[in-house]
Amino acid sequence: MTETTAKANFAKRVFSGIKPSGGLQLGNYLGAIKRFVQTQDQGEFETTLYCIVDLHAITVWQDPADLREATYEVTAGYLAAGIDPEKSILFNQSRVPAHAELGWIFNCVARVGWMNRMTQFKEKAGSGAEKQSLGLYAYPSLMAADILLYHATHVPVGEDQKQHVELTRDIANKFNHDYKVDFFPETIPVIEGPAMRIMNLRDGTKKMSKSGESDMERINMLDDADAISKKFKKARSDMEALPETAAELDHRPEAKNLVNIYAGLADLSVDQVLAQYAGEGWGKFKPALADLAVDQLAPISTEMKRLMGDRAELDRYLARGAERAREIANPILQQTYDIVGLVR
Template sequence: MRIVSGIQPTGNLHLGNYLGAIRNWVRMQDEHEPGTRLYFLADLHALSMPHDPARLSASTLEMVAALVACGLDPDRSVLFNQAQVPAHAELQWLLNGTARMGWLSRMTQFKDKSGKNREGASVALFTYPVLQAADVLLYQATHVPVGEDQKQHLELARDIAQKFNMDFVPGYGDEGSAVKGVFTLPDPIIPPEAARIMSLRDGTAKMSKSDPSDMSRINLVDDVDEIMKKVKKAKTDPEPLPSDAAGLEGRPEAANLVGIYAAMAGQSVDQVLAAFGGEGFGRFKPALGELLVEVLSPINARFVELKQDREMLDAVLAKGALKARELAQPTLDAAYSALGLVRG
């Protein structure tokens, strides 16, 4: 089993990143052999949208500090940034010949990010899913942790891998054939709880770094006062909390806050409601804020310490990139060979 996942180094990590991805990455360190989990900072993906080069560099290093502060161990997981592993960009170009315009045109994320100005969107934004495919296929990933909103891109990666194998690996897919393809078709891992944390200002919108309102999210670097203030001002409705999960239907903001509490406390929604059912948000919000502070304050303190150590952060990325290049090379060589490209 080999697990690959990435995160863009743009802006602060927030609670949605932590509960939806990072906490599960940390847990996986105890469940699988060292070196079988690769986590990368998707700095090449950041080029698909307008960006400040100096800010991208700083954000990349801050992201390393944040991930390590959350518990990601560079000795047990491979942590690196794409820019130090050229094979990502190389394989994307090779896969561009297999990917189809129609496939990419159906990607909802391109439609969402380009908005009404599709003619003005970058080519990188359109081909973003092909680079995502290269990111996981390069390492023969068997499983990829994804949120519900990323399942479509993983399905595209599988389609690209399957078509490449069928087109360029003689005997692949033939009845009774044991011929293996160049690429492994990865399966999704969707976290069962808190897979999609919503905005504190709108329970129907995903918590996001790109939301212009900082009050919409809990950042992992927020201090105690900021956390308590954001929870206190989080949008709710006037009704008391129900006694079971069914009573949250049609109440997106209430469902979001209860879901956050459940995920942070390691409880089910019904367990949370057994304790708070019938109560108003005047009692529930302070309890949620205190729980968030209890879990996030140690992460914040560790992050502040780590981000000052530039030498250590560079060393973490260099170590991870060295291992990633080693793991990537056999697949990249096989792809070049399958396509008939002469490399000496």
């Protein structure tokens, strides 16, 4: 066993990723990518790693051509929104085999009882759990490997992924306890902002989805200015004027969603938005929201389309990012093997 018993001093690192299954939509941008860019530019962390988690995508069936297209689209979305491949490490998961290798180690650390408590698997599997892939069941263990492979200390996630980050901490603690080391850090989930959960534009009780029945339900990140404006102006609202406080939106799901989106785009709190628009009707608010969204999103859409037209450029970014990721990941994996006692 390696001598890794001294108290570790972990550098502050961020890891997060987006699954390439379907096209990018506004929820991906406000709930993840925009926050990734802000974290990158704050300079608070030694390293920021942003991944396209394609191994997670195949836990359910993906058409190979669609998976490749979605992987390039997420890459283009990262870059167009402001991820700088010199400041951050941008790569797709499958180019760094250590993710899968550490994932197996963690499959042997995690307990079946822990996995049985994962609510997201229960929601996705429903009554057909016996027919789901083993990969979907073990998804959280691979996610733990994604994070701990880089000794990441902070993970920006949505509320629906918080349980998985808590499992990551359980796996790290059990590994450290079992092998009497202080090798993996206790990762902190970072959940913040008014637009962490973007809802359907036609039904505020449902999450905005890439696979919704109508394209009018969502804002696609490849939508042009006209489409963005039209969708917000036609978004479902209600008959009441905007209130003065956020609490008054709790039982008005469509109204709450549109105000949250405005707040997320404008980098304001919900209360700040309501201070501007309290007492106003939707005839004033929705056009203002549409203009704000076009101003923020249309340039990203235009740049994404340009990038999507040059796959060689995207491949260069991904290859270089994967090389940089492996420089961090491989030594940590090798130390893990030494701790476990594997002869190489």
